[in-house]
Amino acid sequence: MPTPVYQSLASSVQNGDFKSLARCISLVENQVPGTDDFLQQLPSSDTPVIGITGPPGAGKSTLVDGLIDYWVKAGKKVGVLCVDPSSPFNLGALLGDRIRMSEWYNHPHVFIRSLATRGSLGGLHPYILEITDVMKLAGFDYILVETVGVGQSEVEIAGLADCTVVVVVPEAGDEIQTMKAGLMEIADVFVVNKADRPDADRFVHNLKQMLAPSFAHKQIPVEVVKTIAHQREGIKELSDTIDTVLQQTKTNDRQYWLLAEKAWHLIQMQRMKGVSKAMLKKEIADAVAAGELNLYSFVKRFY
Amino acid sequence: MPTPVYQSLASSVQNGDFKSLARCISLVENQVPGTDDFLQQLPSSDTPVIGITGPPGAGKSTLVDGLIDYWVKAGKKVGVLCVDPSSPFNLGALLGDRIRMSEWYNHPHVFIRSLATRGSLGGLHPYILEITDVMKLAGFDYILVETVGVGQSEVEIAGLADCTVVVVVPEAGDEIQTMKAGLMEIADVFVVNKADRPDADRFVHNLKQMLAPSFAHKQIPVEVVKTIAHQREGIKELSDTIDTVLQQTKTNDRQYWLLAEKAWHLIQMQRMKGVSKAMLKKEIADAVAAGELNLYSFVKRFY
Numbered sequence: 001m002p003t004p005v006y007q008s009l010a011s012s013v014q015n016g017d018f019k020s021l022a023r024c025i026s027l028v029e030n031q032v033p034g035t036d037d038f039l040q041q042l043p044s045s046d047t048p049v050i051g052i053t054g055p056p057g058a059g060k061s062t063l064v065d066g067l068i069d070y071w072v073k074a075g076k077k078v079g080v081l082c083v084d085p086s087s088p089f090n091l092g093a094l095l096g097d098r099i100r101m102s103e104w105y106n107h108p109h110v111f112i113r114s115l116a117t118r119g120s121l122g123g124l125h126p127y128i129l130e131i132t133d134v135m136k137l138a139g140f141d142y143i144l145v146e147t148v149g150v151g152q153s154e155v156e157i158a159g160l161a162d163c164t165v166v167v168v169v170p171e172a173g174d175e176i177q178t179m180k181a182g183l184m185e186i187a188d189v190f191v192v193n194k195a196d197r198p199d200a201d202r203f204v205h206n207l208k209q210m211l212a213p214s215f216a217h218k219q220i221p222v223e224v225v226k227t228i229a230h231q232r233e234g235i236k237e238l239s240d241t242i243d244t245v246l247q248q249t250k251t252n253d254r255q256y257w258l259l260a261e262k263a264w265h266l267i268q269m270q271r272m273k274g275v276s277k278a279m280l281k282k283e284i285a286d287a288v289a290a291g292e293l294n295l296y297s298f299v300k301r302f303y
Numbered sequence: 304m305p306t307p308v309y310q311s312l313a314s315s316v317q318n319g320d321f322k323s324l325a326r327c328i329s330l331v332e333n334q335v336p337g338t339d340d341f342l343q344q345l346p347s348s349d350t351p352v353i354g355i356t357g358p359p360g361a362g363k364s365t366l367v368d369g370l371i372d373y374w375v376k377a378g379k380k381v382g383v384l385c386v387d388p389s390s391p392f393n394l395g396a397l398l399g400d401r402i403r404m405s406e407w408y409n410h411p412h413v414f415i416r417s418l419a420t421r422g423s424l425g426g427l428h429p430y431i432l433e434i435t436d437v438m439k440l441a442g443f444d445y446i447l448v449e450t451v452g453v454g455q456s457e458v459e460i461a462g463l464a465d466c467t468v469v470v471v472v473p474e475a476g477d478e479i480q481t482m483k484a485g486l487m488e489i490a491d492v493f494v495v496n497k498a499d500r501p502d503a504d505r506f507v508h509n510l511k512q513m514l515a516p517s518f519a520h521k522q523i524p525v526e527v528v529k530t531i532a533h534q535r536e537g538i539k540e541l542s543d544t545i546d547t548v549l550q551q552t553k554t555n556d557r558q559y560w561l562l563a564e565k566a567w568h569l570i571q572m573q574r575m576k577g578v579s580k581a582m583l584k585k586e587i588a589d590a591v592a593a594g595e596l597n598l599y600s601f602v603k604r605f606y
Contacts, residue, residue: 036599039597039599040597040599040600040603041597042597042599043595043597044595044596044597133598255591256584256587256588256591257584259583259584259587259591259596259598260580260581260583260584260587261580262598263583263587263598263601263602263605264578264580264583266598266599266602267575267578267602267605267606268571268575270602270605270606271574271575271605271606272570272571272574275567275570277563277564277567278563280562280563280566280567281559281560281562281563284559284562284563284566285559288558288559288562292346292347293347293562294342294343294344294345294346294347295436295562295565295566295569296339296342296343296345296569297343298566299566299569299570299573300343302566302570302573302574303570303573303574
């Protein structure tokens, strides 16, 4: 049984109370007693999760801003999780950005939550999966998760989102900037933002050529959408493309792949409890200092 | 106690018998009874492991060929593990490449072993760590591990190698090809191969600029070396740079980070025994078909 506090919060969340949702997320984030029971009683949900990722400076937040605007005007409810430390939706924002964003913080159909990235570069929040599932309780039409790059040690954004949007910009020198991570493999939709820059069309052409061979590994082709987010150009096209991908995901095998990825992560979190790389590093340094180290004998302590 | 077969093989391997080494690797690859005990009695070793990775077509194998040649002429013994399915050191090679490579297969100071990549794109072999450690028994001066891209689900090449060399080529459209994976974060050395191509210098310049900010996360700066591997140009510089990185790794904290990464992987392999993503996917599909699925209840079966 979930604890009474979770029980009463859950019904407020289902009635659309954002304060209760915020409180509920904090409880899950802090793994208070009763969290496991609460999660195990969550009803299944069809709320689509859209991951928005890409290198810093690509314009992810401005795109998120544009999508919120577009969806809210269409009468939709939108939840946003922000795991990108450089995003204006997060804490380290410039004043100008925060004023612009504050419009959404007070909007009755928009809920925004920033999560600290814990630990290493690129890793998502350790309870991002659970927090996303709690958000689904609130009856949003879309949940957006904004992250920077690709998670390595934690769950990958592609394993969390029903549709993964990778944002890049066409610019000189960008050939290298965009190397950052395995973005190519995870994208359902590529957004080429700042598409008014010179060479944008050449960049889009090259991108499409590169994407062609990867069709073989994907059940659905990767879409490429051009946007100029700060002028809100291409937002409707992006929203339509996201809807198409979401529709396809529902009707193919990918939903089971997604669930298996999530399950794998949850099981691993549980089974690896009590072990951290930092702790291993310290114990190994001690063992080396004390004499010879055989790693295979060393690791037997942990299973 | 290791089984008798392992015991007699181990001493032949230590005496430099490559046939015994090949047999020993096969036993480990197949996890025959006694393997754990054998691994737990391996002496510690200083043999450096150099990872060579990068996208297909970058010229990794030609570089490996050049390094073998350079080192053998300097009187060194070289072991090569090949986990790259497109490499001529591996099975799917073109005839021309294989004839060139056959020189090394018969050389008394060179041992080459190809490993199948099992499972998903980019993942290394599940026992690559163990196999590399067995190779260290044979007293090589260098062990080279050639892989394509970056492992995702298995151990990462950067967690296996004392020095990770990432090979890229400067070419039009390459801005996108090189995006392939998180190569930026793992490189100790970048090789810009085919450096006689137009725009090579501009590419190197851009690369160095991009690498500058990442110094903060690294204990040692990332080196960039230009090569023309098929003409064996730049091989000495690459070898010298590798030696410098190996020297630095020994004297800083990185060796413990590397060991912790390996330990983490070994523990995870043990603790996740009996669970595979394919199996999870099937069970989840069944559970969904049978009615509602709550993932948190589902995963409790596995811990």
